[in-house]
Amino acid sequence: MHLEQLKYIVEVAKTRSISIAAQNLHVSQSTISKAITNLEQELSIHLFTRSRLGAQPTTEGKNIIKKAYEIVVKIEEIQEEAQEQTSLINGELNISASPSFFMPILLKALANFKKDYPNFRIVMTEKKSPNIIEDVSQGKIDIGLAMLDEIDWNAHEELVFESLLEGKIMVCVSKHSPLAFSDHITPEELINETVVMYDGVIWKDSISIFMNRYGPMNILFASNNTEVIKKAVSEGLAISFLMDIALKDDHYVKSGEIIPISLINLESNHRSFGWVRSKKKHFSLAAREFLKYLKLHISKLE
Missing domain, CATH: 3.40.190.10 (Periplasmic binding protein-like II)
Structure with missing residues (x-):
């Protein structure tokens, strides 16, 4: 048993592919295949089942691969300690x-x-x-x-x-919005507002729960580009919900184009x-x- 063999089976287990593992480790596919075969013969068990869908760890191979992970990580730690900085x-x-x-x-x-x-x-x-x-x-x-x-x-x-x-959810509105003059906003005040929202599972679920509890909001669009969301808010197209920590030193907030307002009376507005x-x-x-x-x-x- 050699360290290279352990590295090979760890990488194959990660990628579920001998070819991808070979690319990642900069060796040939045949080198990895031969090393795995030799190790399987030495241990008298099959570590992987191979098919056109990839290389899947066998039931008996999973424990061996888990221990190989631990050994490879420890070796890397030893090497790093030797290299120091x-x-x-x-x-x-x-x-x-x-x-x-x-x-x-x-x-x-x-x-x-x-x-x-x-x-x-x-x-x-x-x-x-x-x-x-x-x-x-x-x-x-x-x-x-x-x-x-x-x-x-x-x-x-x-x-x-x-x-x-912990981050706090803020209601973000345009400086031209009537809401901009509020010190805080309650969920009831947002009914029928047009919203642009961040395209994430927890945000979608939160909005859905919010509307079921308090009433409808018009979803203009969803995006995972926060700059696009803030641009829409600054131009008065909609309001949005963003985290206070994501708004620190934000140029829209600094210029006054976007006004972040605390959302109160919500069951949970922290992330x-x-x-x-x-x-x-x-x-x-x-x-x-x-x-x-x-x-x-x-x-x-x-």
Whole structure:
């Protein structure tokens, strides 16, 4: 049994594909196939069933693959300890964030991290929270920054998460709206209002529950592009619901084009935001260091 064999079966288990695993590990498909076959013969069990649908772990293979995950992660930790700060100086960190995430804080943390580690490469994508969780589970990204309320954690035992802060739902209106002069808004005042909404599961569910309880609102459109939503609000086409933390230092709010107003008398108008990672992927020194920067900027808000 060799470490390479363990790395191969871990990657195949992640991707459910020998060809994709070969691409990710920069080896030939035949190399991986032969290594798996040799390991299966050595252990006298079948680790995968192979078909045109891909490579699926067998029942008896799942425990072996789980232990292989643990060994590969430990080896990576040992290698990183030996390298100390080298990985931070020359490495890469893959992050995916929800558009609802506290983007101004995130960007400041990224800027300061990059300033201290100028040769370090950061790759950041913007996705919906469920898509972020899928990428984390598949080992495609190091850290996901998402709205934690949108996730069914019972279905994701392989994930580790931490809440970083709570966000409050605000009603966003144009400066020309009659609502702009209100100190706060009740749900009843929003009946029959035209709304542009963020295209996320929890937002859709919340709006649906809201209308069932208080009355109808006219949904103009839904989008996962918060800039498009804010543009529509600023032009008086509709109102919207956005998180207070996503509006910090926002240019529409600073210029007075958008007025955020507290929504009161609602059963729950708070959402939890935080980071998530997979237990199956090595929690790198770079990832841990970046989270320190992010938490530092969050602490300055408190």
